[in-house]
Amino acid sequence: MNKGSFEVKVGLAEMLKGGVIMDVTTPEQAKIAEDAGAVAVMALERIPADIRAHGGIARMSSPAIIKAIQDIVSIPVMAKCRIGHFAEAQILEALQVDFIDESEVLTPADEENHIWKHDFKVPFVCGCRDLGEALRRIGEGAAMMRTKGEAGSGNIVEAVRHMRQVQKDIRMLTVLRDDELMAAAKKLGAPFEIVKQVAKTGKLPVPNFAAGGIATPADAALMMQLGAETVFVGSGIFKSEDPAVRAKAIVLATTYYNDPQKLAEISMDLKEAMEGLDIASIPDEERFAKRGW
Amino acid sequence: MIKDLTVGVLGLQGAFAKHIAMLKKLNVQSIQVRYPEELDRCDGLIFPGGESTTMSKLINEMDIRDRLSEFNRPIFGTCAGAILMSNDSDDSRVPTFNKVPIKAHRNAWGRQLESFISEIDLRFDTDPFKAVFIRSPKLSEPGKNVKVLGILKDEIVLVQYENLVLSTFHPELTDDTRIHEYFIKLVKK
Numbered sequence: 001m002n003k004g005s006f007e008v009k010v011g012l013a014e015m016l017k018g019g020v021i022m023d024v025t026t027p028e029q030a031k032i033a034e035d036a037g038a039v040a041v042m043a044l045e046r047i048p049a050d051i052r053a054h055g056g057i058a059r060m061s062s063p064a065i066i067k068a069i070q071d072i073v074s075i076p077v078m079a080k081c082r083i084g085h086f087a088e089a090q091i092l093e094a095l096q097v098d099f100i101d102e103s104e105v106l107t108p109a110d111e112e113n114h115i116w117k118h119d120f121k122v123p124f125v126c127g128c129r130d131l132g133e134a135l136r137r138i139g140e141g142a143a144m145m146r147t148k149g150e151a152g153s154g155n156i157v158e159a160v161r162h163m164r165q166v167q168k169d170i171r172m173l174t175v176l177r178d179d180e181l182m183a184a185a186k187k188l189g190a191p192f193e194i195v196k197q198v199a200k201t202g203k204l205p206v207p208n209f210a211a212g213g214i215a216t217p218a219d220a221a222l223m224m225q226l227g228a229e230t231v232f233v234g235s236g237i238f239k240s241e242d243p244a245v246r247a248k249a250i251v252l253a254t255t256y257y258n259d260p261q262k263l264a265e266i267s268m269d270l271k272e273a274m275e276g277l278d279i280a281s282i283p284d285e286e287r288f289a290k291r292g293w
Numbered sequence: 294m295i296k297d298l299t300v301g302v303l304g305l306q307g308a309f310a311k312h313i314a315m316l317k318k319l320n321v322q323s324i325q326v327r328y329p330e331e332l333d334r335c336d337g338l339i340f341p342g343g344e345s346t347t348m349s350k351l352i353n354e355m356d357i358r359d360r361l362s363e364f365n366r367p368i369f370g371t372c373a374g375a376i377l378m379s380n381d382s383d384d385s386r387v388p389t390f391n392k393v394p395i396k397a398h399r400n401a402w403g404r405q406l407e408s409f410i411s412e413i414d415l416r417f418d419t420d421p422f423k424a425v426f427i428r429s430p431k432l433s434e435p436g437k438n439v440k441v442l443g444i445l446k447d448e449i450v451l452v453q454y455e456n457l458v459l460s461t462f463h464p465e466l467t468d469d470t471r472i473h474e475y476f477i478k479l480v481k482k
Contacts, residue, residue, distance in 0.1 A: 001409040001410070001411045002409055003406065003407065003408065004406065007410060007425065007466070008408045008410060008425065008427070011425050011463065011466055012405050012428065014311060014427075014463075014466060015308055015342055015343050015344065015427055015428070016343075016344070017307060017308065017309075017310065018304070018305070018306040018307060018309070018343070019306045019343070019347055034346060034386075037346070037350035037351060037354075038347065039344040039347050040344070074386060074399060074400065075344055075346055075347075076344075076404075076428065093406070096403075096405075097404075098404055098405035121406055122405060123405065248350075248354075251347070251350070251351070252351070252354060254306075255305050255306060255327065255351055256327065
């Protein structure tokens with residue numbers, strides 16, 4: 001039996017398509033997420049909006065919380081580790097989480113190197129702002145990509161920027177001649193073999209999801225129409241006035257993303273969304289998306 | 294394209310795009326089904342893998358449950374799809390359609406670390422099939438007239454009951470079209 005191969009890792013990412021992955025900090029929230037139709041939950045100690053508000057060092061969440069969440073839900077449970085912190089990742093693998101997010105939302109442990117993800121049997125998801133960053137992470141073994149967006153901001157603008165950039169970079173590659181691909185790989189700072197593959201197929205070799213700033217059903221629909229295959233919602237649900245109703249609405253919006261009539265109906269009963277931040281008001285050094293490379 | 298034949302793929306959540314790609318490879322016209330009335334156009338239906346709790350919720354939300362219950366043309370359920378077609382999911386969160394007299398056990402192989410790829414034996418072909426199991430269910434207690442078509446050691450992984458086929462693994466994640474071809478033959482009948 002072949003366990004933990006790249007194919008098996010990407011297989012789980014395929015099963016999550018067309019769904020919503022929700023950030024949760026307690027077993028109660030995890031239950032609300034599962035009842036609303038989440039395809040997976042991301043277990044963490046504090047949601048990104050609170051990490052932003054409280055400052056300090058943000059680390060992997062406590063194994064006890066992860067275990068309690070695993071015990072209460074039947075859907076996949078993901079958890080975050082710090083960029084480059086492979087010991088945290090080893091612990092998460094020992095806890096049998098279903099996916100690890102090597103995440104810029106936590107304080108990076110290594111400013112130069114990301115985790116060598118091929119060493120693990122558990123699949124990894126990583127954030128990216130452009131194609132070069134996506135392909136570097138895939139080169140290290142990531143089985144799923146997501147936009148970085150700007151987590152905890154409730155502002156979709158960065159996720160849109162990153163998704164458009166990745167898609168545009170892919171389209172550019174597909175029109176190049178074979179003898180132009182090495183120069184393109186140099187410019188992207190990406191592994192040549194994967195650059196060749198993307199130029200040929202016109203898509204990433206792993207599923208491409210959206211994250212960072214999704215707060216409404218309309219935000220989810222926007223990201224899906226821009227080419228995301230699934231959405232992560234972090235602070236958007238449990239920082240709103242009506243988590244259970246909003247969670248369900250975002251699940252529906254991700255399936256019916258190209259049906260405006262349906263989206264209007266879905267959005268009818270919602271209360272206030274999370275407040276949200278203007279990106280320009282976040283000092284450069286506090287922007288999560290700038291962490292990692 | 295094969296004339297006058299349309300296979301629907303339930304496209305609420307999960308690996309539906311991979312099934313659509315597989316059907317295209319076999320020259321079969323397909324549609325993504327998200328609304329009840331789209332079922333009327335389908336000569337057969339694929340119920341894909343994904344999260345069975347999520348799919349269950351979306352099925353209720355869209356009033357598609359009754360129409361799916363009444364659908365009496367061939368259906369192929371993979372993984373989560375197989376759970377929903379069985380007569381018991383072993384989990385109150387996932388009510389099933391009770392179409393095939395067999396029990397399903399969600400995530401019975403374990404979490405993602407226990408997901409695997411293995412060759413399985415097919416009853417309708419001599420060559421083994423490379424099967425991808427992702428947080429897969431197990432099947433047990435097949436009723437009378439349930440034909441076992443695929444086994445892995447002692448586990449039942451592929452069955453047929455009348456015009457319904459269930460697999461606990463994901464043939465859509467491989468390049469091997471044999472199981473989809475088997476299903477298309479049932480649709481053509």
